[in-house]
Amino acid sequence: MLEATNRQALTQQLRPPAGFRLSHAVGTTFTLDMTSALSVPLSFVSGSGEEFTNPVAVLSALRKVSDRVDIFCQAGHIKAPSDASDLLALLEPMVHQVSVKRGLFHPKIWLLEFENDGERRYRFLCSSRNLTTDASWDLLVRLDGEPVPNGEDSGPDSGPLARFIAELPGLCTVTPDAGRLARVRGLASRVEFVRWDLPEDIHRLAFRPMGTGEDFEQGSIVAHLRDPENFIALNSKTGDRAHLGRDKLVISPFLDDKLIGRLRDKWTDNLYVYSRDDQLNLLQQQTVADTRTSFKAFDELGIPESSESGQSDLDESGTQRVADDLSGLHAKAYFCDYDHYTYALLGSANATEAGFTKNVEFLLEMRGAKKRLGVQRIRESLKDVPFADFLGSGGKARPEEDEAAFRLENALRDAAAQRFLLDAVPDDESKNTFTVTVAHDWSPKPEFAAKLRLLSLPQPSAVVEPSREQQNHTFHAIPLADVTPYLVLTLEDPKAGLSKSTVIQGNLRTDPAGRLDEIIARQLDDPQKLRQFLLLFLTPEDALPGSGTGTGWFAGSGFGEGSTAGLFEAMVGAMAGPDADSVFPDLKVVMDRLLALRGDDPEIQQLHALWTAATEALDMGELHGV
Structure with missing residues (x-):
């Protein structure tokens, strides 16, 4: 059952079956590494040449599927990245920190729903793995299933799983919007009537x-x-x-x-x-x-x-040993x-x-x-x-450094579970920058020193006083793309010589219009990136190699030389696709920026004209059936 040679990345287990696309995904994790979370949308977008190291590909995947992905994690255990990419802001709609009254939020599951012209498939992953870059040895059980009519015997009782999924939004420190609440609850209601295929050698199974x-x-x-x-x-x-x-x-x-x-x-x-x-x-x-x-x-x-090599030695056959x-x-x-x-x-x-x-x-x-x-x-x-x-005899006391680290972690969890309210107000002298105010009533214990900052900017940091009264912190001249509900709280224990940080999900009450679009525009800062984004974004999620779309089409479209021929083809195909109503409005900020940068290019003018005609046709309801 535990075959050490059968090793796969989590992203491989998330990929839709051939011919299917993601309908909805719900994942849970104790610790969340934000950079690792960026790779999740790539798992659901097939055949488009996406690579995690390509920020434009990550951006395209995020824009495609982030409204269909929900990740729930323990408050106080969102790892602060060393270099906060603009792309992290696009995780905001899909990441939800939770806090429970007793103990920790510690499950590691994924429930996936895929669809193809009304046909639905399901997958459930139950694992020990957090959503991090950690290289530890973990275990995972995968179940695949299909819906069955109400009342028909469906094998393992999915009721406990359905109830667990339905209860997740109620644990969030910031309530998800109504649309996400409805989608999560809808998925929970449907999964109750799924027949699951049991793993090999297993003939009885229960969700716990x-x-x-x-x-x-x-x-x-x-x-x-x-x-x-x-x-x-x-x-x-x-x-x-x-x-x-x-x-x-x-x-x-x-x-x-x-x-x-x-x-x-x-x-x-x-x-x-x-x-x-x-x-x-x-x-x-x-x-x-x-x-x-x-x-x-x-x-x-x-x-x-x-x-010499810095890599694990090979065995006599030249094969890397398992678990290296x-x-x-x-x-x-x-x-x-x-x-x-x-x-x-x-x-x-x-x-x-x-x-x-x-x-x-x-x-x-x-x-x-x-x-x-x-x-x-x-x-x-x-x-x-x-x-x-194991050659030890037990009976050792926990090191004081570990105890001090646990105290810091407990304090970070307590802080992250509190309400942090943010407001962004345009500066008087410029409409392009904002004053961001953070209000909360959390304060550190006297033995700790605390600092708070916006995730998007390494400086400045505000000192959080050890006071039980409401505190307010103000950050001035923040560019629109750097306005964020994500905060980084750093706690220091001077006596123990330890410091720990976490990302806190605050509630941005006054969210400036066009903020996420500005982040996208800042990423697409040259025509080649813009063309690449458009091609990836317009490629169908379930594109298969050799289908005339995806990676092969990308390589043969004159893309590297700046040609837009492949883009015309992609746009025409997308006009007749099932997502036309959502794809073309999402492209407005990209097309406007492309026109601003290369408005004198005849091909760009033609492309913009085609996009304008497509959106007008969609508005009039004339496009379907093309």
Whole structure:
């Protein structure tokens, strides 16, 4: 089941099936790296030559699909980028920070809906991976499904998943607009009637959202680990009489004695625990000394790199060894052999009491034949992942530096969950710059120093006073494209010598008209970028290689020499496309800028005239059926 050689990027798993396009995507993550989030729209746009390193391609993909993507993340865990690109502003509509009353928002799922002329397909990804650039070893389960008529047997009950998706907007610190609320709730209502294909070797599966009030049936492993006194185990007993199988295996970067104890019932023969060396050292000595339990630690250094090449060494056949580029353990999985079956949990929850009793998490609970999925087979599949026998004895105290870092993280989460209200007012002397005011009633604890700034500008930073009264910070002469609801809060603990930052999603109450269009215009600062954007934007999302569109068409259109012949062809094709009503209005800022830069070019004049005719025809309802 855990094939170390079967490794794919998350973006590969997000791609639509052939012939389909994205209808809606909902993702969740604990930590969000904003630069990584820019790559998500590219996953949904096929065959157009898009590359993450090409900002014009990223811009085109964002404009195409950002209204159909919603990403929910833990407030206080949006990573502040070292270099804030203008493109980050285009994430604003699709990124939603959330805060929960108890514990952390920690699920890592994607629910995807694809469409093709009324036909719908669905995909669900349940993983341990955050939306970051982290190179840790993670696990993912993929389910594909199709809708079934109401009342028809659809296999796994999608009700828990549907309810989880429907509840996400209510956790946001800034309420999404009405259109997004309706789309998320619509997706939730449709997914309830989806028949899911089970993974290979799995013949029973259940969706297990935790921390949202979902009730689980008796006999669920998740329910028993969460509340062993009131939910029966696999042997239909509770408490001290409960039994989850003789052989068990746990993979978790974080763990505690309480959860290990619940897994290691008195009938256990072998409990295999795969974790991190620093976390295993924090277990109690009696936990580590138990003879029925064996511990393995992930080698954080992975496979040593070559001193000459800077890359991992190759094996004798010249093939790069599996797991060479892994730099840490982030996977979470649980396996229990009971009778002739193996019961598995995969998802976001660490082997800690908080993971199963406090946090918002998401797991899949599955059952398969032991001869295909058993603990010993899983152990064999892990041989290529860099684990080593744990040689410690436990009983160590958590380092003070870690404790200080946790205090800073808690303070950042508390701050990010508060309301930060922004207003942008045009400056008197210029209509091109604004005065941005930030109002809030959060203040740092006396032991911390706090600074606040706009994400779009590295300076200036405003000092946040340790006062419980409302505070106001003013930023002057801000260009229109740099007005943003995103703030960067930096907290410093002078005594510990530590500093941490997070991006906070504020509420921009007075959003200047044309702000996002100005950002687009600033990116397209020469005719070649403008032509490239137009060609990518007009290429159908589901274009396939060899179809006359996409990458091959891009290369053969005279594009590099500045020709607009390919653009005429693309525009004519887009006129008859299903998205004409939305595509052409979105192009107005681009076309106006193209005309301003190259208005004396006859081809540009012809292109602008064609675009004008298309928009006029659309306004009159005459274009469909061309």
